Amino acid sequence: MDIAAYMAEVGQQARAAATGVARSTTAVRNQALLATADALDAAREELALANGKDLQRGRENGLDAAMLDRLELTPQRIDTMIEGLRQVASLPDPIGAITDMAYRPSGIQVGKMRVPLGVIGIIYESRPNVTVEAASLCLKSGNATILRGGSESIHSNQAIARCLSEGLAKAGLPENAVQVIKTTDRAAVGELITMPEYVDVIVPRGGKGLIERISRDARVPVIKHLDGVCHVYIDSHADPEKALNVAINAKTHRYGTCNTMETLLVDAEIAEDILPMLAQAFVEKGVELRGCEQTRAIVEGVNEATEADWEAEYLAPVLAVRVVDGLEGAIAHINRYSSQHTDSIITENYTRARRFITEVDSSSVMVNASTRFADGFEYGLGAEIGISTDKIHARGPVGLEGLTSQKYVVFGDGHIRT
16 A cells, blocks of 8 residues: 555545535534444444454454453443443534624624634544544534554454444535544554644544654644643641542542542641551552652651652552642642643642642642542543643643634624724
Protein backbone atom coordinates (compact mmCIF):
# COMPACT_ATOMS: atom_id res chain seq x y z
CA MET A 1 0.00 0.00 0.00
CA ASP A 2 1.17 3.52 -0.83
CA ILE A 3 0.60 4.99 2.65
CA ALA A 4 1.00 8.62 1.61
CA ALA A 5 -1.53 8.26 -1.22
CA TYR A 6 -3.95 6.32 0.99
CA MET A 7 -3.82 8.90 3.80
CA ALA A 8 -4.20 11.79 1.35
CA GLU A 9 -7.36 10.12 0.03
CA VAL A 10 -8.65 9.63 3.58
CA GLY A 11 -7.95 13.29 4.35
CA GLN A 12 -9.72 14.52 1.21
CA GLN A 13 -12.75 12.37 1.98
CA ALA A 14 -12.86 13.60 5.57
CA ARG A 15 -12.65 17.24 4.52
CA ALA A 16 -15.49 16.77 2.04
CA ALA A 17 -17.61 14.90 4.61
CA ALA A 18 -17.03 17.57 7.27
CA THR A 19 -19.14 20.03 5.29
CA GLY A 20 -22.09 17.66 5.24
CA VAL A 21 -21.82 16.89 8.96
CA ALA A 22 -21.48 20.56 9.92
CA ARG A 23 -24.69 21.55 8.14
CA SER A 24 -26.68 18.55 9.41
CA THR A 25 -29.32 19.00 12.10
CA THR A 26 -29.10 17.75 15.67
CA ALA A 27 -31.87 15.26 14.92
CA VAL A 28 -29.95 13.75 12.00
CA ARG A 29 -26.71 13.39 13.99
CA ASN A 30 -28.64 11.82 16.87
CA GLN A 31 -30.29 9.44 14.40
CA ALA A 32 -26.85 8.33 13.21
CA LEU A 33 -25.72 7.68 16.79
CA LEU A 34 -28.83 5.66 17.64
CA ALA A 35 -28.65 3.71 14.38
CA THR A 36 -25.03 2.86 15.16
CA ALA A 37 -26.10 1.62 18.59
CA ASP A 38 -28.63 -0.67 16.91
CA ALA A 39 -26.01 -1.86 14.42
CA LEU A 40 -23.60 -2.76 17.24
CA ASP A 41 -26.35 -4.64 19.03
CA ALA A 42 -27.11 -6.64 15.88
CA ALA A 43 -23.42 -7.32 15.18
CA ARG A 44 -22.46 -8.86 18.54
CA GLU A 45 -21.38 -12.15 16.96
CA GLU A 46 -19.30 -10.40 14.29
CA LEU A 47 -17.69 -8.18 16.94
CA ALA A 48 -16.85 -11.19 19.11
CA LEU A 49 -15.25 -13.04 16.17
CA ALA A 50 -13.17 -10.02 15.16
CA ASN A 51 -12.12 -9.38 18.74
CA GLY A 52 -11.19 -13.04 19.11
CA LYS A 53 -8.72 -12.67 16.23
CA ASP A 54 -7.10 -9.70 17.96
CA LEU A 55 -6.91 -11.51 21.29
CA GLN A 56 -5.39 -14.60 19.68
CA ARG A 57 -2.76 -12.55 17.87
CA GLY A 58 -2.12 -10.60 21.07
CA ARG A 59 -1.39 -13.81 22.99
CA GLU A 60 0.89 -15.03 20.21
CA ASN A 61 2.76 -11.70 20.33
CA GLY A 62 3.17 -11.90 24.10
CA LEU A 63 0.82 -9.13 25.23
CA ASP A 64 0.59 -9.07 29.01
CA ALA A 65 -2.62 -9.79 30.92
CA ALA A 66 -3.42 -6.11 31.51
CA MET A 67 -3.11 -5.31 27.81
CA LEU A 68 -5.25 -8.27 26.84
CA ASP A 69 -7.90 -7.17 29.31
CA ARG A 70 -7.98 -3.69 27.77
CA LEU A 71 -8.26 -5.26 24.34
CA GLU A 72 -11.13 -7.64 25.12
CA LEU A 73 -14.68 -6.78 24.01
CA THR A 74 -16.85 -8.60 26.53
CA PRO A 75 -20.66 -8.60 26.17
CA GLN A 76 -20.75 -6.08 29.02
CA ARG A 77 -18.33 -3.77 27.20
CA ILE A 78 -20.43 -3.95 24.06
CA ASP A 79 -23.42 -3.02 26.24
CA THR A 80 -21.42 -0.06 27.54
CA MET A 81 -20.57 1.09 24.00
CA ILE A 82 -24.25 0.93 23.02
CA GLU A 83 -25.33 2.81 26.14
CA GLY A 84 -22.58 5.39 25.53
CA LEU A 85 -23.93 6.14 22.05
CA ARG A 86 -27.42 6.63 23.44
CA GLN A 87 -26.13 8.88 26.20
CA VAL A 88 -24.21 11.07 23.74
CA ALA A 89 -27.34 11.31 21.58
CA SER A 90 -29.22 12.65 24.63
CA LEU A 91 -26.66 15.38 25.38
CA PRO A 92 -27.42 19.01 24.47
CA ASP A 93 -26.03 19.99 21.08
CA PRO A 94 -23.57 22.89 21.34
CA ILE A 95 -23.51 23.62 17.59
CA GLY A 96 -25.25 26.79 16.45
CA ALA A 97 -25.68 28.26 19.92
CA ILE A 98 -25.28 32.06 19.83
CA THR A 99 -24.15 33.77 23.02
CA ASP A 100 -23.03 37.19 24.25
CA MET A 101 -25.28 39.08 21.84
CA ALA A 102 -25.01 42.80 22.46
CA TYR A 103 -25.84 46.04 20.64
CA ARG A 104 -22.91 48.25 19.72
CA PRO A 105 -23.15 52.06 19.59
CA SER A 106 -23.33 51.78 15.79
CA GLY A 107 -26.57 49.81 16.08
CA ILE A 108 -25.20 46.44 14.95
CA GLN A 109 -25.59 43.34 17.12
CA VAL A 110 -22.48 41.27 17.80
CA GLY A 111 -22.39 37.76 19.26
CA LYS A 112 -20.55 34.45 19.11
CA MET A 113 -21.76 31.26 17.44
CA ARG A 114 -20.51 27.80 18.41
CA VAL A 115 -19.21 25.87 15.35
CA PRO A 116 -17.43 22.54 14.69
CA LEU A 117 -13.64 22.39 14.41
CA GLY A 118 -13.88 20.49 11.12
CA VAL A 119 -11.82 17.28 10.87
CA ILE A 120 -10.45 15.71 14.06
CA GLY A 121 -7.75 13.04 13.95
CA ILE A 122 -7.66 10.73 16.96
CA ILE A 123 -4.77 8.36 17.65
CA TYR A 124 -5.18 5.81 20.42
CA GLU A 125 -3.99 2.44 21.70
CA SER A 126 -5.45 -0.96 22.56
CA ARG A 127 -9.04 -0.34 23.76
CA PRO A 128 -11.42 -0.80 20.79
CA ASN A 129 -14.32 0.83 22.67
CA VAL A 130 -12.47 4.15 22.23
CA THR A 131 -13.42 3.90 18.54
CA VAL A 132 -17.08 4.31 19.46
CA GLU A 133 -16.46 6.94 22.16
CA ALA A 134 -14.34 9.13 19.90
CA ALA A 135 -16.59 8.78 16.86
CA SER A 136 -19.74 9.59 18.82
CA LEU A 137 -18.34 12.75 20.40
CA CYS A 138 -16.90 14.03 17.13
CA LEU A 139 -20.12 13.33 15.25
CA LYS A 140 -22.37 14.88 17.90
CA SER A 141 -20.25 18.06 17.83
CA GLY A 142 -20.61 18.32 14.05
CA ASN A 143 -17.12 17.14 13.10
CA ALA A 144 -15.75 14.53 10.74
CA THR A 145 -13.10 12.29 12.25
CA ILE A 146 -10.21 10.05 11.24
CA LEU A 147 -9.50 7.32 13.79
CA ARG A 148 -6.23 5.45 14.04
CA GLY A 149 -6.44 2.70 16.68
CA GLY A 150 -3.68 0.43 17.88
CA SER A 151 -2.44 -2.32 15.58
CA GLU A 152 -3.36 -4.89 18.23
CA SER A 153 -7.08 -4.05 17.81
CA ILE A 154 -7.26 -3.76 14.00
CA HIS A 155 -9.93 -6.46 13.47
CA SER A 156 -12.13 -5.18 16.31
CA ASN A 157 -11.88 -1.61 15.09
CA GLN A 158 -12.78 -2.52 11.51
CA ALA A 159 -15.84 -4.44 12.73
CA ILE A 160 -16.91 -1.40 14.76
CA ALA A 161 -16.22 0.81 11.73
CA ARG A 162 -18.73 -1.17 9.69
CA CYS A 163 -21.39 -0.48 12.33
CA LEU A 164 -20.52 3.23 12.29
CA SER A 165 -20.83 3.32 8.49
CA GLU A 166 -24.22 1.65 8.73
CA GLY A 167 -25.41 4.20 11.27
CA LEU A 168 -24.22 7.14 9.16
CA ALA A 169 -25.86 5.74 6.04
CA LYS A 170 -29.21 5.23 7.76
CA ALA A 171 -29.18 8.88 8.85
CA GLY A 172 -28.21 10.10 5.38
CA LEU A 173 -24.84 11.44 6.50
CA PRO A 174 -21.62 10.97 4.50
CA GLU A 175 -20.13 7.57 5.34
CA ASN A 176 -16.68 9.17 5.28
CA ALA A 177 -17.65 11.34 8.24
CA VAL A 178 -16.04 8.63 10.37
CA GLN A 179 -13.06 6.77 8.89
CA VAL A 180 -11.07 4.13 10.73
CA ILE A 181 -7.59 3.70 9.25
CA LYS A 182 -7.31 0.26 7.65
CA THR A 183 -3.56 -0.21 7.88
CA THR A 184 -1.39 -1.00 10.89
CA ASP A 185 1.63 0.67 9.25
CA ARG A 186 2.97 3.31 11.63
CA ALA A 187 3.72 5.54 8.68
CA ALA A 188 -0.02 6.30 8.59
CA VAL A 189 0.34 8.16 11.89
CA GLY A 190 3.17 10.24 10.48
CA GLU A 191 1.00 11.22 7.52
CA LEU A 192 -2.07 11.95 9.65
CA ILE A 193 -0.29 14.40 11.93
CA THR A 194 1.28 16.29 9.04
CA MET A 195 -1.81 17.00 6.92
CA PRO A 196 -2.97 20.47 8.02
CA GLU A 197 -4.79 20.89 4.71
CA TYR A 198 -7.14 18.07 5.70
CA VAL A 199 -6.97 17.77 9.50
CA ASP A 200 -7.77 20.61 11.92
CA VAL A 201 -6.72 19.06 15.23
CA ILE A 202 -5.12 15.87 16.56
CA VAL A 203 -6.11 14.19 19.83
CA PRO A 204 -3.66 11.49 21.00
CA ARG A 205 -4.85 9.04 23.63
CA GLY A 206 -2.27 6.64 24.96
CA GLY A 207 1.05 6.35 26.72
CA LYS A 208 3.58 9.10 27.26
CA GLY A 209 5.79 7.86 24.43
CA LEU A 210 2.98 8.12 21.88
CA ILE A 211 1.93 11.58 23.02
CA GLU A 212 5.52 12.88 23.08
CA ARG A 213 6.03 11.67 19.53
CA ILE A 214 2.80 13.26 18.29
CA SER A 215 3.57 16.56 20.05
CA ARG A 216 7.09 16.64 18.60
CA ASP A 217 6.28 15.74 15.01
CA ALA A 218 2.79 17.11 14.37
CA ARG A 219 2.16 19.99 11.98
CA VAL A 220 -1.47 20.02 13.12
CA PRO A 221 -2.58 21.53 16.47
CA VAL A 222 -2.65 18.89 19.25
CA ILE A 223 -5.00 18.59 22.25
CA LYS A 224 -3.16 16.47 24.83
CA HIS A 225 -1.65 15.88 28.23
CA LEU A 226 1.63 14.08 28.79
CA ASP A 227 1.48 13.23 32.51
CA GLY A 228 -0.89 13.27 35.43
CA VAL A 229 1.42 14.34 38.26
CA CYS A 230 -1.38 15.36 40.62
CA HIS A 231 -0.96 16.79 44.13
CA VAL A 232 -3.01 17.04 47.30
CA TYR A 233 -1.83 19.67 49.79
CA ILE A 234 -3.01 19.35 53.40
CA ASP A 235 -2.98 22.84 54.90
CA SER A 236 -2.48 23.60 58.59
CA HIS A 237 -6.13 24.78 58.61
CA ALA A 238 -7.41 21.45 57.27
CA ASP A 239 -10.07 19.32 58.92
CA PRO A 240 -8.08 16.13 59.74
CA GLU A 241 -10.95 13.78 58.90
CA LYS A 242 -11.53 15.44 55.53
CA ALA A 243 -7.80 15.40 54.84
CA LEU A 244 -7.51 11.69 55.58
CA ASN A 245 -10.55 10.72 53.50
CA VAL A 246 -9.63 12.87 50.50
CA ALA A 247 -5.97 11.81 50.44
CA ILE A 248 -6.78 8.11 50.67
CA ASN A 249 -9.41 8.37 47.94
CA ALA A 250 -7.19 10.46 45.66
CA LYS A 251 -4.48 7.80 45.74
CA THR A 252 -6.21 4.44 46.21
CA HIS A 253 -9.56 4.76 44.40
CA ARG A 254 -7.72 3.71 41.22
CA TYR A 255 -3.97 3.59 40.70
CA GLY A 256 -3.69 3.64 36.91
CA THR A 257 -5.54 6.85 36.03
CA CYS A 258 -4.17 10.27 35.10
CA ASN A 259 -6.16 11.99 37.88
CA THR A 260 -4.73 9.87 40.70
CA MET A 261 -2.67 11.72 43.32
CA GLU A 262 1.04 11.01 42.93
CA THR A 263 2.47 13.45 45.51
CA LEU A 264 1.08 14.33 48.95
CA LEU A 265 2.17 17.66 50.47
CA VAL A 266 1.70 18.36 54.19
CA ASP A 267 2.09 21.66 56.02
CA ALA A 268 5.01 21.47 58.47
CA GLU A 269 2.80 22.89 61.26
CA ILE A 270 0.63 19.74 61.37
CA ALA A 271 2.97 17.12 59.88
CA GLU A 272 3.80 15.42 63.20
CA ASP A 273 0.10 15.09 64.06
CA ILE A 274 -1.35 13.94 60.74
CA LEU A 275 1.45 12.11 58.91
CA PRO A 276 1.44 9.03 61.19
CA MET A 277 -2.31 8.58 60.61
CA LEU A 278 -1.94 9.02 56.88
CA ALA A 279 1.04 6.67 56.71
CA GLN A 280 -0.79 3.94 58.59
CA ALA A 281 -3.81 4.23 56.30
CA PHE A 282 -1.68 4.07 53.16
CA VAL A 283 0.37 1.13 54.41
CA GLU A 284 -2.85 -0.75 55.18
CA LYS A 285 -3.84 -0.16 51.55
CA GLY A 286 -0.51 -1.55 50.35
CA VAL A 287 0.92 1.79 49.19
CA GLU A 288 4.69 2.29 49.21
CA LEU A 289 5.66 5.69 50.63
CA ARG A 290 8.68 7.65 49.45
CA GLY A 291 9.29 10.70 51.62
CA CYS A 292 11.46 13.73 52.15
CA GLU A 293 13.87 13.92 55.10
CA GLN A 294 11.25 15.47 57.41
CA THR A 295 8.68 12.84 56.49
CA ARG A 296 11.13 10.03 57.23
CA ALA A 297 12.00 11.61 60.58
CA ILE A 298 8.32 11.55 61.57
CA VAL A 299 7.29 8.16 60.16
CA GLU A 300 9.43 5.02 60.31
CA GLY A 301 9.74 2.75 57.32
CA VAL A 302 9.30 5.40 54.65
CA ASN A 303 11.70 5.05 51.72
CA GLU A 304 13.84 8.00 50.71
CA ALA A 305 12.40 10.16 47.91
CA THR A 306 14.72 11.34 45.18
CA GLU A 307 14.32 14.30 42.84
CA ALA A 308 12.81 11.93 40.28
CA ASP A 309 9.98 11.04 42.68
CA TRP A 310 8.66 14.61 42.68
CA GLU A 311 8.27 14.38 38.90
CA ALA A 312 6.96 10.81 38.75
CA GLU A 313 3.60 9.61 37.48
CA TYR A 314 3.66 6.20 39.14
CA LEU A 315 0.28 4.84 38.00
CA ALA A 316 0.91 2.31 40.79
CA PRO A 317 0.55 1.96 44.60
CA VAL A 318 3.50 4.28 45.21
CA LEU A 319 3.20 7.78 46.73
CA ALA A 320 5.71 10.60 47.17
CA VAL A 321 5.27 12.57 50.42
CA ARG A 322 6.79 15.93 51.22
CA VAL A 323 6.55 18.28 54.22
CA VAL A 324 6.38 21.88 53.00
CA ASP A 325 6.69 25.29 54.61
CA GLY A 326 3.03 26.32 54.55
CA LEU A 327 0.92 27.44 51.61
CA GLU A 328 3.84 29.31 50.04
CA GLY A 329 5.92 26.14 49.96
CA ALA A 330 3.06 24.03 48.60
CA ILE A 331 2.34 26.40 45.73
CA ALA A 332 6.04 26.67 44.88
CA HIS A 333 6.41 22.86 44.83
CA ILE A 334 3.29 22.33 42.70
CA ASN A 335 4.17 24.97 40.15
CA ARG A 336 7.67 23.46 39.92
CA TYR A 337 6.76 19.77 39.60
CA SER A 338 3.09 19.59 38.60
CA SER A 339 2.13 18.48 35.10
CA GLN A 340 -0.69 21.07 35.26
CA HIS A 341 -3.33 18.36 35.34
CA THR A 342 -5.12 18.44 38.72
CA ASP A 343 -4.11 19.74 42.14
CA SER A 344 -6.13 20.03 45.36
CA ILE A 345 -5.92 21.84 48.71
CA ILE A 346 -7.53 20.62 51.92
CA THR A 347 -8.28 23.60 54.16
CA GLU A 348 -11.03 25.32 56.12
CA ASN A 349 -9.45 28.72 55.51
CA TYR A 350 -11.29 30.53 52.70
CA THR A 351 -8.49 33.03 52.11
CA ARG A 352 -5.91 30.27 51.67
CA ALA A 353 -8.25 28.33 49.38
CA ARG A 354 -8.74 31.41 47.20
CA ARG A 355 -5.00 31.98 46.98
CA PHE A 356 -4.39 28.33 46.06
CA ILE A 357 -6.90 28.29 43.20
CA THR A 358 -5.56 31.62 41.94
CA GLU A 359 -1.85 30.80 42.02
CA VAL A 360 -1.74 27.10 41.12
CA ASP A 361 -1.46 26.93 37.33
CA SER A 362 -3.24 23.65 36.49
CA SER A 363 -6.17 22.70 34.29
CA SER A 364 -8.21 21.65 37.34
CA VAL A 365 -7.69 23.15 40.81
CA MET A 366 -9.78 21.84 43.71
CA VAL A 367 -10.67 22.72 47.29
CA ASN A 368 -11.50 19.92 49.75
CA ALA A 369 -12.09 17.38 46.97
CA SER A 370 -10.31 14.33 45.59
CA THR A 371 -8.33 14.74 42.37
CA ARG A 372 -10.26 11.71 41.08
CA PHE A 373 -13.15 14.07 40.25
CA ALA A 374 -11.17 15.50 37.30
CA ASP A 375 -13.31 13.74 34.72
CA GLY A 376 -15.71 14.82 31.99
CA PHE A 377 -18.62 12.80 33.38
CA GLU A 378 -18.09 14.12 36.93
CA TYR A 379 -17.91 17.68 35.59
CA GLY A 380 -21.28 17.31 33.91
CA LEU A 381 -19.91 17.17 30.36
CA GLY A 382 -21.65 13.84 29.76
CA ALA A 383 -18.54 12.35 28.17
CA GLU A 384 -15.00 13.38 27.29
CA ILE A 385 -12.51 12.81 24.51
CA GLY A 386 -9.62 13.20 26.97
CA ILE A 387 -7.92 15.67 29.32
CA SER A 388 -6.02 18.69 28.04
CA THR A 389 -3.24 20.40 29.95
CA ASP A 390 -2.71 22.86 27.12
CA LYS A 391 -3.68 26.51 27.65
CA ILE A 392 -5.03 27.36 24.21
CA HIS A 393 -8.50 26.37 23.04
CA ALA A 394 -9.40 23.48 25.38
CA ARG A 395 -8.18 22.92 28.94
CA GLY A 396 -9.15 20.19 31.39
CA PRO A 397 -11.67 17.48 30.44
CA VAL A 398 -12.58 17.93 26.77
CA GLY A 399 -16.26 17.29 26.10
CA LEU A 400 -18.49 18.29 23.22
CA GLU A 401 -17.83 22.01 23.64
CA GLY A 402 -14.07 21.37 23.59
CA LEU A 403 -14.47 19.90 20.09
CA THR A 404 -15.96 23.16 18.83
CA SER A 405 -14.84 26.73 18.31
CA GLN A 406 -16.60 30.08 18.15
CA LYS A 407 -16.97 32.61 15.38
CA TYR A 408 -18.33 36.14 15.61
CA VAL A 409 -21.71 36.81 14.06
CA VAL A 410 -22.96 40.32 13.29
CA PHE A 411 -26.56 41.37 12.64
CA GLY A 412 -27.39 44.66 11.03
CA ASP A 413 -30.20 46.27 9.01
CA GLY A 414 -28.33 47.98 6.22
CA HIS A 415 -25.79 49.44 8.64
CA ILE A 416 -22.67 51.06 7.14
CA ARG A 417 -19.56 52.23 8.92
CA THR A 418 -18.96 55.98 8.96
